[in-house]
Amino acid sequence: METLRRVPRLCSLAAAACTLLFLAAMGHAQSLQSTLQQFSATDVKGYVQPMGDLFGANMNAGIFHDAEIKPGFHLSLEIVGMASMVGDNQKTYTVTSPAGFNPATFQTATMFGGKGGVVTDAGTGFTYRGSDGFINTTVVPLAAPQIIIGNIYGTRALIRFVATPSVSNFPKATLWGLGIQHSVSQYFPVIPLDVAAHVFYNKFTFGDLINFTGTSIGVDASKGWSILRVHGGLAWEKSSMQATYTPTNTSIPAVDITMNGANNFRATIGLGLHIVFFSIFADANFGSVTNYSAGIGFGG
């Protein structure tokens, strides 16, 4: 009962952390907006593709981390933090030089890179350069609260939502997700571990500038020993980032492009501790993007 009395306060603290982290991410997005507006549709793709890869991987992380779907009604509130690791290959990309230049391509920084690359045309000495990266980090984080509620016929639902209002020049930002998980092992009582299948969809919007969507379809398995639980899973996933903006240079056409995230498959392995109405969990996710998630949960 003592734990139950603490739940509202803990939830408030955790929600505050979520909001702070979300606002930090939005601060990045605002810098991203003014930077993106310098790019044409052709030039912008390589520059922001890593954000699509990493943020997309975050969006499909931290969902179901337990395949045991308990009988009867249960409800839990979770706060989940996700982090995708920025690899060296996501700090530079190859971009096309201006028409007629020799060499025809050159390496320059993505938004996570360092100094922009410079290409010099062998014939004329003309130069052209890429923008510098502007986010110096080894991880791209995300955090969100989510509610898991069940069950109906061995099925439970996950609802994820966090939003910030529009303030001054700061656009409204919203992240929401919806998923279901269905127990497979209920049909096969001889299986010595819990197995479930899941489908999850989530969407993030930042004003009219950026729109992320993520979908995950997978199989989860878990096994518990007392308060310890080991979980893992395999999932197919898809994420995409749509950028829509008007470049500052009015001679460049308006940009409306969609880029797919790099991750299409992930393998997950994780650990959790469940103590009555409190749980803590963490997992590592392996695919084209390496991603970690961890969180706390309250409720049963």
Add this chain to the structure above:
Amino acid sequence: MKTRLLALLVVATLPLMAFNCITDSFTIALNLKPFNGTVRLTQGGNTGTYGGSFTVSPDSMFDSNTYTLDGASVYDVTIGTAGPDLGQVAGDVYVNNAHLLHYAGKWTDFTTPQSLINSPFITRYSAGVNILIQSVVKGTPITFSVAGTETVKPVPAGCSLIALAYVQAYGHKK
């Protein structure tokens, strides 16, 4: 108590993961609107010559309220023609009185704008190229002047020669 400490630890750790990672003065490459100069040939002209000039200021081509310019570069100059065929054309383009390029060919060869970088109809001169780059980097006004000849007389209506200079500026947000 342990639960509360754990929650506080999470609260303290999560936000720290994302703060202080925006680079303060990163350089943005600003693709400026091309410097555009059009020399209109006088209708009915019988001299077989034409000329004109236009002046551009690099500073006027970007949002100086938002960005501080650190430098600039030129990455192409093109020559194009518009209007009825004027036969053979030839001419020279100067930048602040320094010879930038000589062009020669059929009027129709330039209907598709020809690039200073690789066109067989254009000869470039390093003096003008260097002056152009230096002027853009310094942000000083640049005067392009054109003087040329054509072979159709009198000149019909609607003939013009278009010079475009493609410039990229580097800056950072104020």
